[in-house]
Amino acid sequence: MDTEVSIQEKYHRRSASSEVWHRLKKNKGAVVGGIIILLLIFLALFADVLYDYETDIVAQNLEQRFIAPCWEHPFGTDNFGRDLLARVIYGTRASLPVGFVAVLVALVLGLLLGAFAGYFGGVVENVIMRAMDIFGTVPDVLMAIALIAVMGTSTMSLMIAVGLTSVPSFARITRATVLSVRGQEFIESARAIGLSSWDIIFQHVVPNCLSPIIVQTTLRMGSAIISASALSYLGLGVTPPMPEWGSLLSAGRGLMRDYSYMTLFPGLAIMITVIAFNLLGDGLRDAMDPKLKK
Amino acid sequence: MYRYVVKRLLMLLLVILGVSFLIYAIMDLAPGDPVWQILGEDATQEEYEAMRAELGFDRPLIIRYGDYMWGLLHGDLGYSYKYSMDVMELYLSRLPATLLLALSATIVSTLISLPLGIYAALRQGSWQDNVTAEFSVLGLATPNFWVGLMLIIIFSLHLGWFHSGGFTSWQDVILPAITVGTGHTALTTRTTRSSMIDVIRQDYLMLARAKGVSEKKVIRRHALKNALIPIITATGIQFTGSLGGSVITESVFSWPGVGRLVVDAIKSQDIDTVTGSIIMTAMITSIILLIVDLLYAFVDPRIKAQYNK
Numbered sequence: 001m002d003t004e005v006s007i008q009e010k011y012h013r014r015s016a017s018s019e020v021w022h023r024l025k026k027n028k029g030a031v032v033g034g035i036i037i038l039l040l041i042f043l044a045l046f047a048d049v050l051y052d053y054e055t056d057i058v059a060q061n062l063e064q065r066f067i068a069p070c071w072e073h074p075f076g077t078d079n080f081g082r083d084l085l086a087r088v089i090y091g092t093r094a095s096l097p098v099g100f101v102a103v104l105v106a107l108v109l110g111l112l113l114g115a116f117a118g119y120f121g122g123v124v125e126n127v128i129m130r131a132m133d134i135f136g137t138v139p140d141v142l143m144a145i146a147l148i149a150v151m152g153t154s155t156m157s158l159m160i161a162v163g164l165t166s167v168p169s170f171a172r173i174t175r176a177t178v179l180s181v182r183g184q185e186f187i188e189s190a191r192a193i194g195l196s197s198w199d200i201i202f203q204h205v206v207p208n209c210l211s212p213i214i215v216q217t218t219l220r221m222g223s224a225i226i227s228a229s230a231l232s233y234l235g236l237g238v239t240p241p242m243p244e245w246g247s248l249l250s251a252g253r254g255l256m257r258d259y260s261y262m263t264l265f266p267g268l269a270i271m272i273t274v275i276a277f278n279l280l281g282d283g284l285r286d287a288m289d290p291k292l293k294k
Numbered sequence: 295m296y297r298y299v300v301k302r303l304l305m306l307l308l309v310i311l312g313v314s315f316l317i318y319a320i321m322d323l324a325p326g327d328p329v330w331q332i333l334g335e336d337a338t339q340e341e342y343e344a345m346r347a348e349l350g351f352d353r354p355l356i357i358r359y360g361d362y363m364w365g366l367l368h369g370d371l372g373y374s375y376k377y378s379m380d381v382m383e384l385y386l387s388r389l390p391a392t393l394l395l396a397l398s399a400t401i402v403s404t405l406i407s408l409p410l411g412i413y414a415a416l417r418q419g420s421w422q423d424n425v426t427a428e429f430s431v432l433g434l435a436t437p438n439f440w441v442g443l444m445l446i447i448i449f450s451l452h453l454g455w456f457h458s459g460g461f462t463s464w465q466d467v468i469l470p471a472i473t474v475g476t477g478h479t480a481l482t483t484r485t486t487r488s489s490m491i492d493v494i495r496q497d498y499l500m501l502a503r504a505k506g507v508s509e510k511k512v513i514r515r516h517a518l519k520n521a522l523i524p525i526i527t528a529t530g531i532q533f534t535g536s537l538g539g540s541v542i543t544e545s546v547f548s549w550p551g552v553g554r555l556v557v558d559a560i561k562s563q564d565i566d567t568v569t570g571s572i573i574m575t576a577m578i579t580s581i582i583l584l585i586v587d588l589l590y591a592f593v594d595p596r597i598k599a600q601y602n603k
Contacts, residue, residue: 131312141541150324224386236557267437274435
């Protein structure tokens with residue numbers, strides 16, 4: 001009797017979402033990625049407890065200029081005598097929200113456009129998808145630069161520009177998944193009981209298309225953070241004195257000959273963050289659709 | 295085949311019209327009124343209106359766009375106030391450096407990823423395969439321009455082998471090419487690996503081996519040739535990607551290409567140069583992607599047969 005119950009518990013009492021969670025926990029890469037992301041979010045939330053923005057991040061302390069990495073300043077200090085570890089930690093407050101909002105913009109727009117294209121088909125689909133093709137023809141960085149030129153250089157325009165360049169990929173993925181759901185019987189029955197197209201799309205179609213979209217969202221976080229830091233490096237994103245990883249690199253560029261450590265740590269920070277999101281994204285993909293696993 | 299090419303060319307024309315209109319319309323919203331830039335701040339409102347009408351800025355967007363495209367067909371992309379020269383001339387003077395960089399980057403990445411991908415595919419599941427996969431994860435996560443900075447620190451500042459920027463001799467292309475090329479290596483290696491794995495499983499390879507063809511020949515002659523299509527696609531996307539995407543690398547290495555031109559032009563609100571450069575780059579990108587698509591037919595007789603139907 002007892003064994004029967006435990007077998008039942010082991011094999012039957014798991015809902016789809018706890019099944020995914022169970023598989024995700026077994027994926028080492030995804031766990032490591034998830035922990036790093038939680039740690040980064042924690043640092044971003046409590047950065048002002050660790051360091052005071054005015055005295056530690058912005059204020060200049062010219063006696064402490066160019067101290068190479070040591071015990072007191074593990075990442076060294078910059079040309080204004082500011083501790084680079086503190087600035088890199090504060091950088092999470094720029095890079096994480098920028099990546100997050102950018103992906104959110106792409107997700108909302110891409111989801112709407114892709115869902116409409118996939119659900120309605122015909123002319124609607126053609127117009128939306130060809131527009132996405134045209135938008136996608138312009139190289140991402142150039143498109144982002146053009147949009148920033150129009151909106152002016154600010155953190156907000158950086159987020160919107162990076163987000164908009166990712167819209168086509170979200171629209172394509174959503175459309176493809178919606179197409180696979182559209183013809184199924186439960187959609188037909190929803191239509192038969194008289195639900196509006198809007199209700200069908202958002203209550204019945206989209207919830208059944210979520211897994212590839214969640215995976216894409218996680219993976220896009222990484223590339224959004226890279227794009228945003230690249231644009232900030234060019235001086236087209238987050239502006240000083242707010243420390244952002246890309247602008248920290250740009251500040252170190254001119255001083256590389258003598259103080260190469262200034263360009264080392266911000267780059268590592270970007271890399272570790274992006275690896276974390278990619279590992280989690282890959283893990284989610286494998287957990288949500290075991291068939292896809294190579 | 296002929297009908298297919300014509301159809302694709304017509305589609306290309308539509309895409310080019312769409313892209314150029316999109317860019318033109320976006321850049322039309324950019325701040326910085328060229329009329330004020332020409333007249334200077336002290337001009338009166340009447341002078342402003344007169345100049346605006348003279349330059350044709352009072353006409354509707356679609357008319358001005360038509361005018362712009364007509365100019366483009368005749369090699370006229372407007373005038374750059376920052377560089378005091380025609381935008382077309384300016385763009386063409388910067389294009390060779392960008393093409394050279396894109397080409398060298400593609401060579402670098404192919405030299406790394408083709409052997410690596412094949413090696414990983416042949417030893418699928420081994421530790422060598424896993425190491426290659428880990429490298430791909432690392433490669434996808436590393437910001438390209440940061441790799442450039444690290445290369446400058448190591449090879450130019452410490453070892454003194456190369457200049458840290460600019461384009462004065464042929465060696466100067468090496469570091470930027472490695473920077474852009476390694477950025478694409480992860481994707482091309484993955485594509486090569488999975489494409490090779492698909493082909494290796496096919497029966498005709500077993501037949502070739504059974505006939506006594508040497509393993510080297512089986513891979514080179516029979517497997518690789520059939521795995522080429524996805525690899526060519528990846529390489530084509532990568533080449534066009536470096537055309538528009540090496541903007542940041544060009545800035546890191548002070549490379550006198552189109553990317554740096556666009557960034558400099560944006561900063562000085564030289565809108566004609568930005569618009570013209572982006573439209574030209576997008577056009578070249580779509581033309582190259584079309585050529586890549588058409589190349590398949592020559593590589594793979596099966597695809598050619600499909601077109602001929």
